[in-house]
Amino acid sequence: MSAVLGPHVSARPELALRSGGALAMVERNLMIYRHTWLLLVAEIFEPVLYLLAFGVGIGGLVGNVPGLADTDVRYAEFVAPALLATTAMNGAMNETTFNLFNKLKTNHTYESILTTPMTVRGVALGEVCWALLRGALVTVGFLVAVTVFGLVHSPLVLLVIPGALLVGFTFAALGLAVVTYLRDWQDFQYIQLAMLPMFLFATTFYPLDVYPRPVQLLVECLPLYQSIELIRQPSLGEFGVGLLLPAAYLLAVGGLALMLAFRRLDRALRS
Amino acid sequence: MTETTRQPQGTVPEQAAMIRARGLQKRYGAARGEGFTAVAGIDFEVRPGEAFGILGANGAGKSSTMRMIACTSPSTGGSLDVLGLDARTEGARIRARIGVVPQDDTVDVELTVRENLLIYGRYFGLPKAEIRRRATELLDFARLTDKADERVEALSGGMRRRLTIARALINEPEIVLLDEPTTGLDPQARHLLWERLFQLKDDGITLILTTHYMDEAEQLCDRLVVMDGGLIVTEGSPGGLIERYCTREVLELRFGPGEREAMTDKARGLVERIEELPDRILLYTDEGEATLAAAHARGVVPLTALTRRASLEDVFLTLTGRSLVD
Numbered sequence: 266m267s268a269v270l271g272p273h274v275s276a277r278p279e280l281a282l283r284s285g286g287a288l289a290m291v292e293r294n295l296m297i298y299r300h301t302w303l304l305l306v307a308e309i310f311e312p313v314l315y316l317l318a319f320g321v322g323i324g325g326l327v328g329n330v331p332g333l334a335d336t337d338v339r340y341a342e343f344v345a346p347a348l349l350a351t352t353a354m355n356g357a358m359n360e361t362t363f364n365l366f367n368k369l370k371t372n373h374t375y376e377s378i379l380t381t382p383m384t385v386r387g388v389a390l391g392e393v394c395w396a397l398l399r400g401a402l403v404t405v406g407f408l409v410a411v412t413v414f415g416l417v418h419s420p421l422v423l424l425v426i427p428g429a430l431l432v433g434f435t436f437a438a439l440g441l442a443v444v445t446y447l448r449d450w451q452d453f454q455y456i457q458l459a460m461l462p463m464f465l466f467a468t469t470f471y472p473l474d475v476y477p478r479p480v481q482l483l484v485e486c487l488p489l490y491q492s493i494e495l496i497r498q499p500s501l502g503e504f505g506v507g508l509l510l511p512a513a514y515l516l517a518v519g520g521l522a523l524m525l526a527f528r529r530l531d532r533a534l535r536s
Numbered sequence: 537m538t539e540t541t542r543q544p545q546g547t548v549p550e551q552a553a554m555i556r557a558r559g560l561q562k563r564y565g566a567a568r569g570e571g572f573t574a575v576a577g578i579d580f581e582v583r584p585g586e587a588f589g590i591l592g593a594n595g596a597g598k599s600s601t602m603r604m605i606a607c608t609s610p611s612t613g614g615s616l617d618v619l620g621l622d623a624r625t626e627g628a629r630i631r632a633r634i635g636v637v638p639q640d641d642t643v644d645v646e647l648t649v650r651e652n653l654l655i656y657g658r659y660f661g662l663p664k665a666e667i668r669r670r671a672t673e674l675l676d677f678a679r680l681t682d683k684a685d686e687r688v689e690a691l692s693g694g695m696r697r698r699l700t701i702a703r704a705l706i707n708e709p710e711i712v713l714l715d716e717p718t719t720g721l722d723p724q725a726r727h728l729l730w731e732r733l734f735q736l737k738d739d740g741i742t743l744i745l746t747t748h749y750m751d752e753a754e755q756l757c758d759r760l761v762v763m764d765g766g767l768i769v770t771e772g773s774p775g776g777l778i779e780r781y782c783t784r785e786v787l788e789l790r791f792g793p794g795e796r797e798a799m800t801d802k803a804r805g806l807v808e809r810i811e812e813l814p815d816r817i818l819l820y821t822d823e824g825e826a827t828l829a830a831a832h833a834r835g836v837v838p839l840t841a842l843t844r845r846a847s848l849e850d851v852f853l854t855l856t857g858r859s860l861v862d
């Protein structure tokens with residue numbers, strides 16, 4: 266034992282301090298998912314069901330999507346990118362809401378972590394990093410399924426991956442900010458109350474121009490709408506300045522949410 | 537988030553103290569207006585290699601003090617230096633060099649026993665190979681080698697506490713903080729834990745522990761402070777405090793129902809100080825047997841009579857008029 270506790274070789278605090286510990290937080294999650302990786306696979310299943318029901322099923326009735334610049338787009342090809350964006354969103358946000366609430370309120374995971382050189386900021390950043398990686402991972406899994414269904418034609422579809430990372434960042438940060446306001450499991454209802462309509466109406470299943478202009482403006486403010494834009498454009502073979510606005514929007518919203526989360530978590534964890 | 541990570545400045549004054557608190561205060565809810573003062577301005581110093589105790593009843597402010605030392609809860613007044621660094625601004629740097637065993641077990645329930653140690657080392661930025669080596673030794677130290685690959689849910693209370701202690705040692709800390717390390721453990725588990733703590737003391741680690749068990753304080757602590765209502769009411773070695781505030785022995789007398797008051801009146805004047813508790817009276821005396829004989833002579837007939845050495849419990853009672861464990 267005295268070998269462990271003998272002369273004090275300092276624990277290289279500099280290294281831990283520099284990253285604020287964010288990397289260690291990601292490592293913790295990887296350690297846990299080594300036991301439970303099957304959950305991630307299961308998460309690919311949900312968008313696949315939607316793709317079958319809407320893309321393939323309803324797509325058979327709809328044929329091509331009217332009102333798009335490219336009139337050759339089949340309905341399933343139109344819906345698939347929206348489902349990719351939704352997958353990235355859910356994959357990331359489930360982590361920073363459901364799982365984080367558990368760690369925050371039930372397991373008090375962060376209390377012991379914060380007795381180390383880790384900081385609240387490092388913990389928050391690490392959780393967001395992990396969540397967006399997780400979201401992107403599930404998205405890539407679903408992308409493989411989409412490819413197998415024969416809905417991919419352009420190599421630009423690879424831009425889905427950085428797109429999913431950005432979408433994951435925004436929603437992970439939003440989730441982290443929101444979770445600090447939740448008091449108990451019942452409060453998750455409120456999240457559902459916002460997420461379900463957004464999923465249904467943020468141009469997931471039909472283009473923006475079905476709405477009158479005032480409603481269009483409203484929909485354009487939704488983070489999921491901008492996420493779908495970011496991923497749908499390259500998926501349909503478009504690559505240009507049209508991507509700048511969604512990217513800037515998602516970065517800004519994610520950044521603001523992260524700053525709010527830092528402040529709220531600091532107050533909650535360091536009383 | 538006011539923590540900065542600036543370099544330590546120059547040399548440390550009065551290198552001798554591991555911890556130095558001056559007028560240290562903790563007020564909860566201060567930001568929201570009024571708030572509650574849990575620590576009301578305390579001064580103390582902890583010297584290298586010492587086992588320093590904070591003794592006090594529930595709510596005395598022990599945990600609040602410990603959390604400030606651990607830099608997980610900012611102080612709201614006074615000054616606090618840990619390892620010569622300012623706790624207000626050098627939190628991360630201080631935490632890198634101390635080990636913390638919080639009052640409630642906070643082992644990571646999503647991981648196995650060994651994984652708990654492995655990831656904890658990563659929080660300190662230690663290299664993986666080094667952590668693996670230390671984890672194996674610490675599992676042995678904590679007598680948990682058999683349990684290494686089990687989920688922590690499978691551990692008993694005593695094992696969890698030992699895991700928490702092993703975890704706190706992963707960074708080879710210079711100071712280990714233990715907040716009520718044996719509360720809630722059965723006697724056997726307590727003794728095993730004490731024995732482990734003695735080993736740490738032998739290895740020259742500075743220990744700070746809170747407790748409301750006087751036997752624990754007497755066994756483990758070289759020096760202690762007694763806290764009550766957020767203040768330090770006295771300070772000294774266990775033996776020194778007993779000598780200062782108590783007589784050598786205590787005679788405990790229990791009476792039949794309804795007899796206590798009359799008997800207590802009869803016993804008055806036998807000794808300088810009598811303490812009346814709900815179930816018994818305590819007579820502070822240097823000669824227990826002689827006092828008992830004198831009591832019998834006066835017609836004081838107790839149901840049971842016990843002569844024992846004075847303890848820290850008696851010191852606490854003398855100082856606060858209350859019993860330590862309610």
Ligand SMILES: Nc1ncnc2c1ncn2[C@@H]1O[C@H](COP(=O)(O)OP(=O)(O)O)[C@@H](O)[C@H]1O
Binds near residue numbers: 536573592
């Ligand atoms: N986070 C907190 N917010 C508000 N009050 C607190 C908080 N933590 C402790 N207290 C109060 O401060 C007092 C001292 O608590 P504590 O330091 O835990 O004492 P001890 O560890 O000696 O039992 C108690 O009255 C407790 O209710």
Ligand SMILES: [Mg+2]
Binds near residue numbers: 715716
């Ligand atoms: Mg306490």
